[in-house]
Amino acid sequence: MKVTVSTRHSDYDAIVIGSGAGGGVAAAVLAEAGKSVLLLERGRDLSFETVGRDHLRNQRMAVYGHNAGPDIDGNPRTLEAGSFPIPVGEALGDLRLLRPHEPGYQNNAACVGSGTRVYAGQAWRFMPQDFRMASEYGVPEGSSLADWPIGYEDLLPWYEKVEWEIGICGDHRTMTHLPAYDKPYPMPALPLPHKSGIHKRGLEQLGWQWLRVPRLINSVPYNDRPGCINCQQCVGFACPADAKNGSHNTTVPRALRSGNCTLRTEVMAERLACSAGGRVTGVTIIDANGQRQTLTADVVVLSCGAVETARLLLNSATPQEPTGIGNGGDQVGRNLQGHYYPGAAGLFPDVMFDGVGPGCSIATCQFNHGNDDIIGGGFLGDEDIVTPVTMWKRFYPPDAPRWGIEAKRFMRDNYRRINDVTGPVQEIPSPAARVNVNPQVKDKYGIPVAHLSGATHPETVRTARFMHERAKEWLRASGAIKVWGQPPPRYLSGGQHQAGSCRMGEDPAISVVDPFCRVHSHDNLFLADGSPHVTNGGFNPVETIMALAWRTADNIVAKW
Amino acid sequence: MKCLRALLDTIIPEDDFPGAWEAGVGDYLGRQLASDLAKLLPAYQAWLAGLDDEARVLHGADFAGISPRQRTALLMRIEQGAVEAAWQIEPAPFFRDIVEHCAEGFYSDPGNGGNRAGIAWRMIGFEVSG
Numbered sequence: 102m103k104v105t106v107s108t109r110h111s112d113y114d115a116i117v118i119g120s121g122a123g124g125g126v127a128a129a130v131l132a133e134a135g136k137s138v139l140l141l142e143r144g145r146d147l148s149f150e151t152v153g154r155d156h157l158r159n160q161r162m163a164v165y166g167h168n169a170g171p172d173i174d175g176n177p178r179t180l181e182a183g184s185f186p187i188p189v190g191e192a193l194g195d196l197r198l199l200r201p202h203e204p205g206y207q208n209n210a211a212c213v214g215s216g217t218r219v220y221a222g223q224a225w226r227f228m229p230q231d232f233r234m235a236s237e238y239g240v241p242e243g244s245s246l247a248d249w250p251i252g253y254e255d256l257l258p259w260y261e262k263v264e265w266e267i268g269i270c271g272d273h274r275t276m277t278h279l280p281a282y283d284k285p286y287p288m289p290a291l292p293l294p295h296k297s298g299i300h301k302r303g304l305e306q307l308g309w310q311w312l313r314v315p316r317l318i319n320s321v322p323y324n325d326r327p328g329c330i331n332c333q334q335c336v337g338f339a340c341p342a343d344a345k346n347g348s349h350n351t352t353v354p355r356a357l358r359s360g361n362c363t364l365r366t367e368v369m370a371e372r373l374a375c376s377a378g379g380r381v382t383g384v385t386i387i388d389a390n391g392q393r394q395t396l397t398a399d400v401v402v403l404s405c406g407a408v409e410t411a412r413l414l415l416n417s418a419t420p421q422e423p424t425g426i427g428n429g430g431d432q433v434g435r436n437l438q439g440h441y442y443p444g445a446a447g448l449f450p451d452v453m454f455d456g457v458g459p460g461c462s463i464a465t466c467q468f469n470h471g472n473d474d475i476i477g478g479g480f481l482g483d484e485d486i487v488t489p490v491t492m493w494k495r496f497y498p499p500d501a502p503r504w505g506i507e508a509k510r511f512m513r514d515n516y517r518r519i520n521d522v523t524g525p526v527q528e529i530p531s532p533a534a535r536v537n538v539n540p541q542v543k544d545k546y547g548i549p550v551a552h553l554s555g556a557t558h559p560e561t562v563r564t565a566r567f568m569h570e571r572a573k574e575w576l577r578a579s580g581a582i583k584v585w586g587q588p589p590p591r592y593l594s595g596g597q598h599q600a601g602s603c604r605m606g607e608d609p610a611i612s613v614v615d616p617f618c619r620v621h622s623h624d625n626l627f628l629a630d631g632s633p634h635v636t637n638g639g640f641n642p643v644e645t646i647m648a649l650a651w652r653t654a655d656n657i658v659a660k661w
Numbered sequence: 662m663k664c665l666r667a668l669l670d671t672i673i674p675e676d677d678f679p680g681a682w683e684a685g686v687g688d689y690l691g692r693q694l695a696s697d698l699a700k701l702l703p704a705y706q707a708w709l710a711g712l713d714d715e716a717r718v719l720h721g722a723d724f725a726g727i728s729p730r731q732r733t734a735l736l737m738r739i740e741q742g743a744v745e746a747a748w749q750i751e752p753a754p755f756f757r758d759i760v761e762h763c764a765e766g767f768y769s770d771p772g773n774g775g776n777r778a779g780i781a782w783r784m785i786g787f788e789v790s791g
């Protein structure tokens with residue numbers, strides 16, 4: 102691969118579309134290498150105050166809205182009715198018409214930093230086995246399970262870069278499920294909350310591995326920003342101390358500080374611009390005033406997140422690629438995946454809550470692999486502090502009173518005694534779980550919206566049931582006097598951990614990008630977000646997304 | 662309004678901590694019925710009318726006029742779908758929705774209008790810093 106610099110003068114060396122986890126990294130690496138970069142973001146740059154602390158409208162509990170975008174109005178998607186177990190949104194013929202905060206929409210966020218503005222910052226390397234799932238387990242019928250074309254060792258240098266340069270705290274000595282670390286984390290693990298100590302003893306009693314959850318949080322001052330003050334409103338909210346490390350306060354400022362990057366917010370990429378020969382020359386954007394403009398660049402990097410990157414490619418059909426750019430093999434948008442989150446809640450005899458945030462500190466990777474007849478697995482961890490209304494809606498025992506003096510007493514006596522453990526399941530991809538576009542439904546810019554259909558492979562549901570049982574076992578070992586919860590049914594997954602929609606591979610017939618995340622049919626179009634993930638590990642994906650984007654961007658620079 | 666207040670205070674009654682109304686759940690609901698839940702306003706009105714009718718059929722007084730014990734017993738029957746009056750709206754499912762809205766107002770952040778001065782959080786021990 103060689104990036105050919107067009108003879109015509111372009112507006113920018115590179116345009117990066119999307120300022121989230123992958124896009125922030127790509128912009129920083131390219132700009133620091135001296136390339137002129139335009140970073141486009143459809144959302145706004147949100148202050149701490151704007152994100153706010155609304156317990157009913159945040160990215161964790163989106164009852165009536167959310168706090169990190171996209172705007173509720175003007176950004177619909179459609180969903181095949183069978184893709185969700187209950188009717189969601191509004192009926193639209195046979196389909197469901199969804200707003201961004203509604204279940205089934207598969208939202209992450211839309212703002213500078215995207216999900217990283219409000220995330221929990223759990224920072225996991227995938228395991229070596231996660232990159233070769235088909236070789237480890239075989240391919241179950243009806244699934245598109247495959248190996249990544251790269252392995253753990255290929256990504257390792259960039260995992261380390263993310264850990265040191267973006268900033269991850271943790272205790273590498275406890276990461277015994279991985280090959281030994283060459284470098285420790287740059288910051289020690291966060292203080293252990295009281296309840297995490299109890300859950301750790303539960304794991305020890307079971308003889309299961311335990312580890313300290315690594316997080317993209319400054320446990321001590323780092324990179325010229327302060328350390329975590331252990332507040333109680335971490336996941337779903339912005340950080341009051343600016344100690345949570347997301348794209349908005351790490352990679353995007355790095356890109357801007359280089360002097361080579363322009364950030365434009367509230368700008369929507371409508372479609373890729375192409376020459377008469379079908380070569381990508383830039384992008385057509387629509388700004389907040391509805392002005393349409395075409396901007397040119399030698400290299401274009403899509404970092405819109407798994408759903409929107411697929412949508413943008415499909416909305417960019419050319420005479421050469423009439424079904425969408427990169428879609429010659431009919432692969433764009435397939436294999437959409439995220440994470441099933443089985444878990445369970447328990448009631449403890451003693452108070453568990455000590456108010457020390459963020460909360461999720463102890464986990465076990467005992468069941469990520471090697472589970473008899475289960476394909477893969479996932480980790481289980483304790484939970485970040487749960488807001489009272491989230492406790493009421495998600496973790497309240499199903500048989501406890503819901504109203505009257507008994508209900509009030511129950512919350513009063515037990516809010517501090519209820520705890521849950523949960524974790525992401527490695528999903529088994531299905532080619533039918535898919536992002537398409539719906540030409541009948543347009544967003545506020547007049548662009549055809551994403552249409553979502555299919556569901557995860559049944560093996561995912563089976564793994565989730567298995568992990569649900571392990572969660573209950575752990576809670577009992579930690580001393581819970583009562584445990585409850587249900588394993589999840591089958592549905593289309595994606596959401597905050599969305600990935601896989603433009604998978605990476607050697608063979609253009611069954612993949613969209615090559616092992617360096619270059620779209621097979623183009624020499625200057627790259628993806629730097631979750632979309633190239635062949636599988637998504639039994640771990641939160643963001644450290645892998647950042648590491649892969651870094652590797653991709655370094656490679657673009659190296660071959661430029 | 663009297664009916665709504667009596668209803669909310671039966672769902673979350675006063676003890677050594679305030680009940681729903683004093684904690685601001687009425688304000689929460691007022692805001693919500695003027696915005697996110699505007700579509701439910703007619704349902705609320707119909708349900709509250711049904712509640713008063715039910716109290717009159719059983720006790721000869723509207724809901725706010727019967728004793729707290731009678732209110733609780735009445736809501737327990739409604740929860741089971743055992744009603745005497747001619748309701749304009751299916752009573753049991755919408756009662757569950759009202760309970761949910763009431764809890765949202767009581768337990769969510771004070772910025773939403775309920776949980777005045779964080780009183781519900783103080784009660785359950787959700788301490789906020791930072």
Ligand SMILES: Cc1cc2nc3c(=O)[nH]c(=O)nc-3n(C[C@H](O)[C@H](O)[C@H](O)COP(=O)(O)OP(=O)(O)OC[C@H]3O[C@@H](n4cnc5c(N)ncnc54)[C@H](O)[C@@H]3O)c2cc1C
Binds near residue numbers: 224371405598641
């Ligand atoms: C509450 C919450 C908690 C989370 N916790 C964790 C965690 O603990 N650990 C973890 O690993 N992950 C976590 N995540 C998920 C994490 O944020 C995502 O995995 C990650 O952000 C995905 O990166 P990405 O680069 O694929 O896409 P994104 O980060 O979503 O970036 C995509 C960006 O592109 C923009 N965009 C899309 N289309 C266009 C267009 N056409 N024009 C212009 N801009 C566009 C979007 O607005 C968005 O800003 C969490 C997410 C949330 C919301």
Ligand code: SF4
Binds near residue numbers: 340344
């Ligand atoms: S727990 Fe720490 S990192 Fe998380 S928001 Fe609070 S202060 Fe920030």
